[in-house]
Amino acid sequence: xxxxxxxxxxxxxxxxxxxxxxxxxxxxxxxxxxxxxxxxxxxxxxxxxxxxxxxxxxxxxxxxxxxxxxxxxxxxxxxxxxxxxxxxxxxxxxxxxxxxxxxxxxxxxxxxxxxxxxxxxxxxxxxxxxxxxxxxxxxxxxxxxxxxxxxxxxxxxxxxxxxxxxxxxxxxxxxxxxxxxxxxxxxxx
Numbered sequence: 087x088x089x090x091x092x093x094x095x096x097x098x099x100x101x102x103x104x105x106x107x108x109x110x111x112x113x114x115x116x117x118x119x120x121x122x123x124x125x126x127x128x129x130x131x132x133x134x135x136x137x138x139x140x141x142x143x144x145x146x147x148x149x150x151x152x153x154x155x156x157x158x159x160x161x162x163x164x165x166x167x168x169x170x171x172x173x174x175x176x177x178x179x180x181x182x183x184x185x186x187x188x189x190x191x192x193x194x195x196x197x198x199x200x201x202x203x204x205x206x207x208x209x210x211x212x213x214x215x216x217x218x219x220x221x222x223x224x225x226x227x228x229x230x231x232x233x234x235x236x237x238x239x240x241x242x243x244x245x246x247x248x249x250x251x252x253x254x255x256x257x258x259x260x261x262x263x264x265x266x267x268x269x270x271x272x273x274x275x
Contacts, residue, residue: 099162114164123201128229128272132199133168135271143261148174159190160219165212171195192219195255199227213237232269
């Protein structure tokens, strides 16, 4: 008697994208489905305030658009950064000029916010995928130690805290933020 076994191969990106969307969101990385942690209080506040602050500067002048939890399909992976910022001319659109539902490109600026018990290295790996694809700037925000790791292509990472000015996309240079300012949003006093 010959033993047979059925080995299920990993899903393709297209098979993953055909699955119904569920919460918490899942990402498709190297053939594996990885759930994102459910945002908690600090994460939620930082995500909403940052997205809103960026859009208040960027949208009126049609410079850029910040999206929260936008699925971006990049080099065979499907990632859901906490905030994805696209320069105005790179916003994915349909033939009729509406914002596209499916995004098959990298953001110009990626912002990730660490959740409690989330692996910083896993998040950095996602950021590196974006940087290798063409992302110009990435922030990894760590609410626990109130720091922001800055990552750019072909550059050594920088760690910012307190009153350190945070780098912004060139087209949004009028936006001035520091680590101290963004972490002050966590206090309701």
